[in-house]
Amino acid sequence: SLDGVDVAVVDIGRSKLQVVAFASVPYPAALRERILAASNAMTHTAVISRLNFELGEQYAAAVRRVCRRKGVKVCSIDLVGCHGQTIFHEGVNTLQIGESCVLAERLRIPVVSDFRTRDIAAGGQGAPLVPFVDYRLFRHRKRGRVALNIGGIANITSIPAHAQPGEVIAFDTGPGNMVIDALVQEQSQGRQRFDRNGAIAAKGGVNRVLLEHLLQDPYYSAAPPKTAGREQYGDQFVKRMKVSGLPMKSLIATATALSARTIAAGIERFAQPAPKELIVAGGGTHNRTLMNALAALLPGIKILTTAEFGIPPDAKEAIAFAILAWETFHRRPSNLPSATGARRAVVLGKITPA
Numbered sequence: 001s002l003d004g005v006d007v008a009v010v011d012i013g014r015s016k017l018q019v020v021a022f023a024s025v026p027y028p029a030a031l032r033e034r035i036l037a038a039s040n041a042m043t044h045t046a047v048i049s050r051l052n053f054e055l056g057e058q059y060a061a062a063v064r065r066v067c068r069r070k071g072v073k074v075c076s077i078d079l080v081g082c083h084g085q086t087i088f089h090e091g092v093n094t095l096q097i098g099e100s101c102v103l104a105e106r107l108r109i110p111v112v113s114d115f116r117t118r119d120i121a122a123g124g125q126g127a128p129l130v131p132f133v134d135y136r137l138f139r140h141r142k143r144g145r146v147a148l149n150i151g152g153i154a155n156i157t158s159i160p161a162h163a164q165p166g167e168v169i170a171f172d173t174g175p176g177n178m179v180i181d182a183l184v185q186e187q188s189q190g191r192q193r194f195d196r197n198g199a200i201a202a203k204g205g206v207n208r209v210l211l212e213h214l215l216q217d218p219y220y221s222a223a224p225p226k227t228a229g230r231e232q233y234g235d236q237f238v239k240r241m242k243v244s245g246l247p248m249k250s251l252i253a254t255a256t257a258l259s260a261r262t263i264a265a266g267i268e269r270f271a272q273p274a275p276k277e278l279i280v281a282g283g284g285t286h287n288r289t290l291m292n293a294l295a296a297l298l299p300g301i302k303i304l305t306t307a308e309f310g311i312p313p314d315a316k317e318a319i320a321f322a323i324l325a326w327e328t329f330h331r332r333p334s335n336l337p338s339a340t341g342a343r344r345a346v347v348l349g350k351i352t353p354a
Helices: 029-038 045-070 100-107 116-121 131-138 178-187 196-204 208-214 235-242 248-270 288-297 313-329
Strands: 004-012 017-026 080-082 085-089 094-097 111-113 145-150 153-159 169-175 277-281 302-305 350-352
Touching: 004 045, 004 313, 017 045, 017 313, 029 045, 029 085, 045 085, 045 094, 045 100, 080 100, 080 313, 094 116, 100 111, 100 350, 111 313, 131 145, 131 153, 131 313, 145 248, 153 248, 169 178, 169 248, 178 196, 178 235, 178 248, 196 248, 196 288, 208 248, 235 248, 248 288, 277 288, 277 313, 288 302
Parallel strands: 080 111, 145 277, 277 302
Antiparallel strands: 004 017, 085 094, 111 350, 145 153, 153 169
């Protein structure tokens, strides 16, 4: 994410997965601002090239730092999966930066990167890719489940009871934390990066008129596969909300309600038959106001977090790309065409040797 580098060290066996270590390493503030300035924006090729190499260095340093902190020997790691930093994505093309050659050279470990492009080449939207992992981890013989990740964007994976891969539906429901975080950072003049525990939203008061206006976006009722990103919910979206002239606290509360409403609507419209359980991961799990809103909107569904399955909620995406890298390294397909819209299942990513 734009916040920094999530590093998960995972031991992958034939029938089990063990999380050995996890930590997030924040980007330096100046680097974060440069990434944001180059994301879905007019920029210069020199900026992209420099960021590409600098991020490779950042990723290598983050891996070494987490290994040192957690007592893991870097030489014990067999493979690195690196999603990279998305600076543009619109379904028919995508760009993630963070030079894998730099990462492989610094760590002397093979690297799998650039996961999304092959799915797009196969007719998909390059996202979502994590549903392959959701299916592997959360499929149940008797209970239908939905896996929800609330990152900058919220996305769901619907896994019916005893589902086959082709029965899995997955898509981005709309904003997760992205709009909320942007508003909080502006309100606090950069002192806060997110709404801790949803405290601001809890006091802000949802503006129902603005909320209903935002919910009219046809994206929310469009059938999957579909993806969303900073292109839809970045600076321009925030500016449109601010035109209302509402107090910032009310805007934060309304953005939080928008995330909850669109997640719930996505589940109710497209996760059929209705699931028994909702398994939540991502930074949004820490937002009590958002989680309480989801519970109120989905009273018939038991809400859990991935922690109850041995997966730290903040680590799920990093763990997922470790698994996807492992599949690629063994030349096994790891996209779900039912989720991305691809014509067929394909081996994702590119391998950079050590």
